[in-house]
Amino acid sequence: MEPEPRADALRSLAARLERLRVLDLPIVLGETTWVGPTAETCVNDLIRFRRLLLEDARRLRLTALGLESLR
Amino acid sequence: MSTYMAYDRDALLAARLALLRSLDELRALAAAITDPSTHEVAVHVAWARTALEQTWLPAVTRVLTLDVLTPFAPRTTDLRDLGSWANSLPWVMARNGWHVRRDPTRPPPSHRLTPAGARALAARLTADDPLTWSAEEWARLADMLDVLRDDAELAAHFRVNVGSWAPLLNALGVATFLAGADPLVVGRLAESLGAVLAAATGHACADARGVLPSIELLLPASQALLLPHLGLDPPALVGAGAVLMRDHPSTIAILLPALTAMPEVVTMMMLAMVDNLDLLYRSAPHEVVDAALVAAVDPRTASAAQAETIITSAGERLVAEGVRPGVLGALIAPWLLAFSPLSRRFETPPVELARLLAAAMAEPGSAVRLAEVAERPAPTLLDGATLDEAAALVGLVRQLALDTEVGETADHEAAWDTLWAVASITAALAGFAPGSGVAVTGLSLVVAHWFAPDAGDTERVGAAAMDRTLTAMAAAALADTVDRWRASGLTVPDPPTVDSAESDSDPAPSTTFLRAFSEWRRQLPGGPDGDLADRATRVVSALVSPASSGEHLAEAI
Numbered sequence: 001m002e003p004e005p006r007a008d009a010l011r012s013l014a015a016r017l018e019r020l021r022v023l024d025l026p027i028v029l030g031e032t033t034w035v036g037p038t039a040e041t042c043v044n045d046l047i048r049f050r051r052l053l054l055e056d057a058r059r060l061r062l063t064a065l066g067l068e069s070l071r
Numbered sequence: 072m073s074t075y076m077a078y079d080r081d082a083l084l085a086a087r088l089a090l091l092r093s094l095d096e097l098r099a100l101a102a103a104i105t106d107p108s109t110h111e112v113a114v115h116v117a118w119a120r121t122a123l124e125q126t127w128l129p130a131v132t133r134v135l136t137l138d139v140l141t142p143f144a145p146r147t148t149d150l151r152d153l154g155s156w157a158n159s160l161p162w163v164m165a166r167n168g169w170h171v172r173r174d175p176t177r178p179p180p181s182h183r184l185t186p187a188g189a190r191a192l193a194a195r196l197t198a199d200d201p202l203t204w205s206a207e208e209w210a211r212l213a214d215m216l217d218v219l220r221d222d223a224e225l226a227a228h229f230r231v232n233v234g235s236w237a238p239l240l241n242a243l244g245v246a247t248f249l250a251g252a253d254p255l256v257v258g259r260l261a262e263s264l265g266a267v268l269a270a271a272t273g274h275a276c277a278d279a280r281g282v283l284p285s286i287e288l289l290l291p292a293s294q295a296l297l298l299p300h301l302g303l304d305p306p307a308l309v310g311a312g313a314v315l316m317r318d319h320p321s322t323i324a325i326l327l328p329a330l331t332a333m334p335e336v337v338t339m340m341m342l343a344m345v346d347n348l349d350l351l352y353r354s355a356p357h358e359v360v361d362a363a364l365v366a367a368v369d370p371r372t373a374s375a376a377q378a379e380t381i382i383t384s385a386g387e388r389l390v391a392e393g394v395r396p397g398v399l400g401a402l403i404a405p406w407l408l409a410f411s412p413l414s415r416r417f418e419t420p421p422v423e424l425a426r427l428l429a430a431a432m433a434e435p436g437s438a439v440r441l442a443e444v445a446e447r448p449a450p451t452l453l454d455g456a457t458l459d460e461a462a463a464l465v466g467l468v469r470q471l472a473l474d475t476e477v478g479e480t481a482d483h484e485a486a487w488d489t490l491w492a493v494a495s496i497t498a499a500l501a502g503f504a505p506g507s508g509v510a511v512t513g514l515s516l517v518v519a520h521w522f523a524p525d526a527g528d529t530e531r532v533g534a535a536a537m538d539r540t541l542t543a544m545a546a547a548a549l550a551d552t553v554d555r556w557r558a559s560g561l562t563v564p565d566p567p568t569v570d571s572a573e574s575d576s577d578p579a580p581s582t583t584f585l586r587a588f589s590e591w592r593r594q595l596p597g598g599p600d601g602d603l604a605d606r607a608t609r610v611v612s613a614l615v616s617p618a619s620s621g622e623h624l625a626e627a628i
Binding site (some may be wrong): 006009010013016017020021022024025028029032033034035036037038039042045046049052053056060063 | 075076077079082085086089090092093096097100103104106108109111112114115118119122123126127129131134185335470
C-alpha cells in the first residue's frame with residue numbers, strides 16, 4: 001500500500017504538537033516557581049492550553065488513521 | 072481587595088526564558104499549519120500564543136522588574152553574627168516603634184493594572200451605573216486612566232471590552248459632575264481620556280473624531296470632556312465651547328482648564344466669554360477663571376487689541392466686584408507700557424486705563440505682580456516702546472504712588488515697588504537699545520539703593536525719597552549711554568554721578584545732579600545744542616525733569 005501523504009502530514013503535525021515546550025510550562029511556572037492568585041490563574045490557563053493541544057494531536061492521529069483506512 | 076505573591080527569582084527567570092522559547096515555537100508552528108482540516112488546531116495555537124504574548128510574559132516580566140520585590144541583600148550571611156539580626160526588619164521596627172505604610176510615591180497596588188484588569192475596568196465602566204460610585208472609586212478611576220494612558224498595550228486591552236464609546240463617555244461625563252468639586256480630578260480625567268482614546272485607537276488625538284459617536288448624543292459634561300480632543304480648528308472649537316459653556320454652565324469647570332492649556336485657543340475663547348465673566352466665576356473655581364484670563368492676554372499669542380478688550384472688560388468687573396488678589400496686576404503686567412498716557416497701543420481713554428492701573432497698585436497682590444516686571448519682563452514688553460512713552464508712565468505711576476488715597480489703602484511698599492519697576496523699565500529703555508535683549512534687571516546692579524520711605528512717612532518724605540531714586544537711576548542710565556558712546560570710538564568726558572552717601576543728606580539730589588549734568592553737557596562734542604547733548608538730555612529727562620526737581624527743592628525748604 002502506498003503511503004498517504006496527507007495522513008503523514010497530519011501525523012507529523014500531531015508529533016510537533018506533542019513536543020511543544022508550551023506543554024511543559026504548567027510545571028515550569030508551577031508552585032516551585034511562584035505562588036499566589038496570579039500564579040494560580042496562570043497555571044490553570046496553561047493547563048487548559050496543554051489539554052487543548054494534546055486533544056488536537058490525538059484527533060489529528062485519528063484523522064490520519066481514517067484517511068489510511070479509506071484507501 | 073488584598074492579594075499576595077511569592078516567587079523564586081531564579082526559577083522565574085528560567086520560566087521567562089521558557090515562555091519566550093515557547094512563543095517562538097508557537098509562531099513557527101502557526102506558520103506551518105496550512106491544511107484547511109486543521110483550522111481548529113490553528114485557532115488553539117493562536118489562543119495559546121496570544122495568552123502567552125499578551126498576558127503571562129508581561130506579567131512575569133513585571134514581577135521580575137518590580138523594585139519592591141527585589142530580593143533583600145543582607146549585610147552578612149553569618150547567622151551567628153548579631154549584626155544580621157540587628158539589621159533584620161522586625162528587629163529594627165520593634166526597636167524604633169515603626170509601622171508599615173504604603174509608599175506614597177508609588178501608585179497603590181490596585182493601580183498596577185493587568186491586561187485582564189484593563190478589560191474588566193472597561194466592562195465595568197460600560198455596565199455599571201456610575202451614579203452609584205463613591206468619590207474614592209472616581210479618584211481610583213482617574214489613577215487607572217493615568218496608567219492606561221502610559222501603556223498602549225493595556226489601553227488596547229481596555230478598548231477590547233468597550234462595545235460602544237457612548238456609554239463610557241457618558242459615564243465619564245457624569246463622573247465630572249460628581250468630582251466637580253475637585254478641579255484636579257476633573258482635569259486629570261479629561262486629560263487621561265484623550266490620551267487613552269489616542270492610545271486605544273492607535274491614532275493621534277486629532278483623529279479621535281473618526282472613532283467617536285455623534286457628539287450630540289452625549290451628556291453636556293461628556294461633550295465638554297471630548298471637545299478639546301476632537302482636533303477641531305480654533306474658531307470651531309471656540310464656537311462650540313462658548314455655546315456649550317453658556318447653555319450648560321456646569322461644563323465650564325471642565326472645559327475652561329482644558330482650553331487654558333491651548334495657547335492658540337484661550338485668547339479667542341476668553342474674548343467670546345469676557346461678557347460672561349460673572350457666569351464663569353459663579354460656575355468654576357475662581358483660580359481656574361483667573362488662570363484663563365491671564366493666559367488669554369499673553370503677548371506671545373494675543374494682539375494688543377485682543378488683550379485690551381480682555382483687560383478692560385475683566386478689569387472693570389474685577390474693580391467693581393472687588394479685585395481678586397494678583398489678577399489685575401497679572402493682566403496689566405505684560406502690557407504695562409500700553410498704560411502710558413502717551414502710548415497708542417490701546418484705544419481706551421488714558422483716564423480709564425489710569426483708573427485700572429491705580430486699582431492694581433492699590434491691591435498688594437497685584438502691585439507685587441507689577442513690580443515683578445522689573446525682574447521678569449514679558450518678552451515683548453519693550454518692543455516698539457519709546458522713551459517718551461515710558462517717561463510719561465513714570466510720571467503717572469509716581470503720582471499714583473504719592474496719591475493720598477493709594478497711600479492710605481495700599482500696601483505701602485508694594486505700590487512703591489511698582490514705581491521702581493516702571494522706572495527700571497524706563498532706565499533700561501534710555502540706557503539700552505530697545506529690543507536688544509538686555510535684561511531690565513541689569514540696572515538694579517547699578518542702582519543698589521532703593522529709597523522707599525517707611526509707611527508712616529509724610530508725602531513730602533515720600534517725594535524726596537522718590538527724587539533720590541529716580542536721580543540715581545538717571546545717572547546710571549546716563550553712565551551706560553556714555554559707555555556705549557565710548558565703545559563706538561567717541562571721546563566723551565566722565566558723566567555726572569550720584570554719590571549715595573551724599574544724596575542721603577542732600578535735600579534735593581536731582582537739582583544737584585541736573586546742575587552738574589548741565590555743566591557736563593556743554594563739554595560734549597558738538598556743544599550743548601549738538602546731537603550727543605540732545606540724546607543725553609532725553610535719557611536724563613525721562614526720569615528727572617527740571618520742573619520736578621524744582622518741586623522737590625521747594626518741598627525740601
